[in-house]
Amino acid sequence: xxxxxxxxxxxxxxxxxxxxxxxxxxxxxxxxxxxxxxxxxxxxxxxxxxxxxxxxxxxxxxxxxxxxxxxxxxxxxxxxxxxxxxxxxxxxxxxxxxxxxxxxxxxxxxxxxxxxxxxxxxxxxxxxxxxxxxxxxxxxxxxxxxxxxxxxxxxxxxxxxxxxxxxxxxxxxxxxxxxxxxxxxxxxxxxxxxxxxxxxxxxxxxxxxxxxxxxxxxxxxxxxxxxxxxxxxxxxxxxxxxxxxxxxxxxxxxxxxxxxxxxxxxxxxxxxxxxxxxxxxxxxxxxxxxxx
Numbered sequence: 001x002x003x004x005x006x007x008x009x010x011x012x013x014x015x016x017x018x019x020x021x022x023x024x025x026x027x028x029x030x031x032x033x034x035x036x037x038x039x040x041x042x043x044x045x046x047x048x049x050x051x052x053x054x055x056x057x058x059x060x061x062x063x064x065x066x067x068x069x070x071x072x073x074x075x076x077x078x079x080x081x082x083x084x085x086x087x088x089x090x091x092x093x094x095x096x097x098x099x100x101x102x103x104x105x106x107x108x109x110x111x112x113x114x115x116x117x118x119x120x121x122x123x124x125x126x127x128x129x130x131x132x133x134x135x136x137x138x139x140x141x142x143x144x145x146x147x148x149x150x151x152x153x154x155x156x157x158x159x160x161x162x163x164x165x166x167x168x169x170x171x172x173x174x175x176x177x178x179x180x181x182x183x184x185x186x187x188x189x190x191x192x193x194x195x196x197x198x199x200x201x202x203x204x205x206x207x208x209x210x211x212x213x214x215x216x217x218x219x220x221x222x223x224x225x226x227x228x229x230x231x232x233x234x235x236x237x238x239x240x241x242x243x244x245x246x247x248x249x250x251x252x253x254x255x256x257x258x259x260x261x262x263x264x265x266x267x268x269x270x271x272x273x274x275x276x277x278x279x280x281x282x283x284x285x286x287x288x289x290x291x292x
Contacts, residue, residue: 022051022052022053022054023049023050023051023052024049024050024051024052024059025048025049025050026045026046026047026048026050026061027047027061028047029063029064029065030047030061030062030063030064031043031061031062031064031094031097032045032050032059032060032061032062032097033059033060033062033097033098033101034052034057034058034059035057035058035059035060036053036056036057037056040098040101041057043096043097043098060101060106062094062097062100062101062106063094063108064093064094065093066091066092066093066163067091067092067093067108068089068090068091069089069090069091069092069112069115069116070089071087071088071089071090071116071119071120072116073085073086073087074086074088074120074123075173076123076124076127076128077124077127077128078127078128078130078131078132078135079128079129079130079131080131080132082132082172083172083173084127084132084135084170084171084172084173085169085170085171085172085173086123086127086167086169086170087167087168087169087170088119088123088165088166088167088168089165089166089168090115090119090148090151090162090163090164090165090166091162091163091164091165092111092115092155092160092161092162092163093160093161093163094159094160094161095156095159095160095161096156096159097159098159099156099157099158099159100158100159100160101159102159103157103158103159104158111158111160114155114158115151115155115158115160115162118150118151118154118155119147119151119165122146122147122150122151122165123143123147126143126146126147127143130143132172135170136170140167140170143167144164144165144166144167147165148162148163148164148165151165
């Protein structure tokens with residue numbers, strides 16, 4: 001009995017060892033390449049359990065999920081000879097494990113390096129065709145699409161598919177940013193001064209028009225007043241003339257009475273004139289009549 005237990009254990013161990021060398025599992029998130037003495041014999045195994053020849057065959061697994069490559073910050077020059085600081089990233093995955101293994105040895109770091117070079121070349125080319133304004137606002141989506149399509153075509157040589165290329169940040173270098181800010185500030189100040197000058201000019205024009213219209217209105221009012229006053233004086237003169245011509249003696253007497261009333265209305269009024277003046281002519285006549 002004691003001899004059978006080691007034998008059974010050895011058989012189980014040998015069986016497990018043999019099974020581990022014969023069977024392998026391909027995960028749905030992976031791609032596998034099967035080798036025979038170092039030669040690739042297949043790379044199209046579907047997810048699940050598969051068999052291979054122990055010792056003769058070996059299997060290498062590669063991550064088939066979408067991977068992210070964060071590119072380091074790079075500087076690119078526009079067609080205006082302005083330097084832009086660009087931060088980008090790309091989404092990629094392995095589509096041909098054999099090509100991937102042959103070209104980069106199945107090394108993801110080498111694949112990222114090659115991919116980074118392709119993306120940098122594409123961005124440098126596209127940035128060199130455009131101005132700063134076009135890169136930052138106008139053609140940004142177009143640049144990403146062009147670089148993604150071009151990089152995807154070139155990356156097929158390495159068994160890689162580039163799914164997306166994105167620009168996270170596009171900025172001017174600090175020195176140029178300050179220069180641009182100063183220029184924008186100066187431009188805004190110039191526009192503000194121009195608007196203020198235009199406003200002052202419009203205000204001055206409005207005040208001048210108001211002053212001119214005021215003077216015109218006052219002049220017209222004074223003219224109308226003079227006309228009315230002249231008309232009134234003429235009418236008064238005509239009335240006086242008519243009254244005087246109707247009875248000249250009575251008119252003269254009436255005017256003298258009005259003058260006496262205005263002159264001696266206040267008992268404190270004092271006049272120093274000779275009594276035989278024309279002003280007292282009707283007093284003299286009364287005295288003469290009284291003597292008679």
